[in-house]
Amino acid sequence: MNKIVLSLLFCTALVFSQSKKVFIPYFRAAAAAKIDRPTCGTISGLFSSKLKEQTEWDVFTEDDVSSMLEQEDRKKLVDCTEGSCMQEIAGAIGAPYLISGDIAVVGGQTILNVTLIDIRGGKAIGKASEMGTMDQIIKKFDLLAAKVAGVPLKRTDIPVKSSGAGSMTVSETTNVEQGKNTSVVSSGAVIIKFESDPAGASVSVDGMPMGKTTPFQKSFPMGSHRVIMALDEYKLSASDITFSSNGQTVTAKMVPTYGFLTVNSTPDGIPVQLDGSPIGSTPIASRRVSEGGHELILGDDCWLKATSSINIESGVARTINQTMNSRTAGISVTAIDAITGDDLIAKILDENGKILGETPFSGTVPLCTRSITVDASGYSQSKPVLSLVEGSVASISAKMQKGGSSKYGMKLIPAGTYQMGSTNGEDDEKPVHSVTVSSFYMDSTEVTQWEYSRLMGTKPWNNCSGEYCTDENPTHPANYVTWFDAIKYCNARSREAGLTPVYNESTGACNFSANGYRLPTEAEFEYANRAGTTTKFVWGDYDDGGCTYSNGADQSAKRKWSSWTTSNCDDGYAMIAPVAQFNRNSYGLYDMTGNVWEWCNDWMGSYGSGSQTDPRGASTGSYRVSRGGGGYGAPANLRSANRYYSDPTDVDYGLGFRCVSPR
DSSP states (O other): OTTOOBOTTOOOEEEEOSSOOEEEOOOEEOGGGOOOHHHHHHHHHHHHHHHHHHHOOEEEEHHHHHHTSOHHHHHHHHHBBOHHHHHHHHHHTTOOEEEEEEEEEETTEEEEEEEEEETTTTEEEEEEEEEEOHHHHHHTHHHHHHHHHTOOOSOOOOOOOOOOOOSOBOOOOSSSEEOOSSOEEEEEEEEEEEEEESSOOEEEETTEEEEEESSEEEEEEEEEEEEEEEOTTBOOEEEEEEEOSTTEEEEEEOOBSEEEEEEEEESSOOEEEETTEEEEESOEEEEEEESEEEEEEEOOSSBOOEEEEEEEOTTOEEEEEEEOOBOEEEEEEEEEETTTOOEEOOEEEOTTSOEEEESSEEEEEETTOOBOEEEOTTBOOBOOBOOOOTTOEEEEEEEEOBOSOOSSSEEEEOOEEEEESOSSSOGGGOSOEEEEEOOEEEESSOOBHHHHHHHHSOOGGGGOOSTTOOOOOTTSBOOSOOHHHHHHHHHHHHHHTTOOOOBOTTTOOBOTTSOSOBOOOHHHHHHHHHTTOOSSBTTBSOGGGGGGTOOOSOHHHHHHOTTSOOOSSOOSOSSOOOTTOSOOOTTSOOOSSSSSEEEEEEEOOOOOSSOEESOOOBSSOSOEEEESOOSSSOGGGGSTTOOEEEOTTOOOTTEEOOOEEEO
16 A cells, blocks of 8 residues: 555545445546535545445445555555556455546536546446536436446436535534434434525435425435535535434535625726636626636736736635826927917826926826827917827927917906905905906916926925925925015016016015016905805805815815814815816816915905905005915815915915916
């Protein structure tokens, strides 16, 4: 016995007869069959029983053989992987015949091939096979045993509707006594109830299909019996049960052959493959996946592939969250006047409308970007179509046509009359009074860090220190600027555009008759912010609706600073956000509430009660007005009528500005 080596996938039983001794090595199970060693033993044991019934040969199970061997040889029996050592075992116990069984899976169907071999000549003298689910094959073991033995069939299977079965395992039963794997019949019969969770399992007792599915009951002789329950997509449940009393219940908790897989990605819409086959695009929710190891791949030609090995456990939900990295290519973008050929300053937007920067622009974009938008004030938008190559830089020169409307340039604010202030707000918001405003142009977004640093050559936000400061970002509003910094930018922008500067940069005096850029008056700001609304906030009268319109103190901020007073919605930004990330108002303006407070032209002063036209605020004062509310204050700061003020030399991480120009 020193040459015996048996595979863990072999399930061995021995069958003998008075006229013919037969040795049956454990049926070999292919990996795809997902049948373990104990289950393999159950299957071969059932087949051995049927073979004995059809041929009247004696049956020896693996347990019988093992008990005949010394401890060292028992281990060799378990470890055998070759057919030659199986024949050696047969010869050692005096069996001249061997039956081999192979379980395979083809096209989703289980196949059992059984061969009878005369080991003295090494020739096959009988073959038989069956295909279906394992449950269906077991129900035909009578016929399969008769075929391979070459004897007439003594009995036929009871025709039943197969429920199918997955891999098998021995499960616990309740309220029953565990017996041995033999059919010991005592006198008398008892009514036995069969149940399973879930219901609908087919049942075999001592290898005989019952022709019913759980729950049901039936009369049996008292004694020990082998009970097998099978249900499609669940493992076979097999146990030796002693039937001892009427009303005894045999219950099987069926174990699924699958788990659940959820796949999420940032962003959504990423193609997913499981074991080399496409299963859809993210998000994929609670997909049934067979237990065991699998290869999961997210990505395609546009995204760097993310590959992972995952293990799915029976009945367990597994969630995969994957942040994707895009393949990239470079772009270099300029904008010119189509008639004059003059260089223009234009914003560059991606396919989702997010600002990438301004011309002249050099940067990277996702490889599968099909187009960008080039947007310059006073010109129609240009949308160049891109054909990008990974690792290369595409040069784009957008020829801009005058006319049209710019999304990110200045917006024309129509003339109108509104009620300025609030009766329910702070004292400095009263009295409410009628104000008429002439039409004017206003930046659709706050001046960005890129715009400011390009023109002024400085980056004041880098002087900010403390937990509320944010990292430099070209699409963030230019913050940490004084009122004087803001008016100097307005003048520089005017000079660049060939317009007359508005401000005396030493005194701050404003020449409203000049045609250059300036800060909005407080009346202009509230008028443009309201955009025709009369409610407490631009979105309505309730505090928690602002997360689609503004970056205010919300649950994102609350998670970082738990003591803050915040709204109950979540805009995704704890502090400053890039410009134009939220809904614009009906005048096409972004971030008029939230993100950063914005400097206005006016000195802080009290309101009058009479009607006014184009008011310019107090003639003198100590503080300059700021409006709009920031990303860090209480929700009340986002009210359209809310006012704030600061020393014109002050800087703050939450203070920025935008420009206006005359009609």
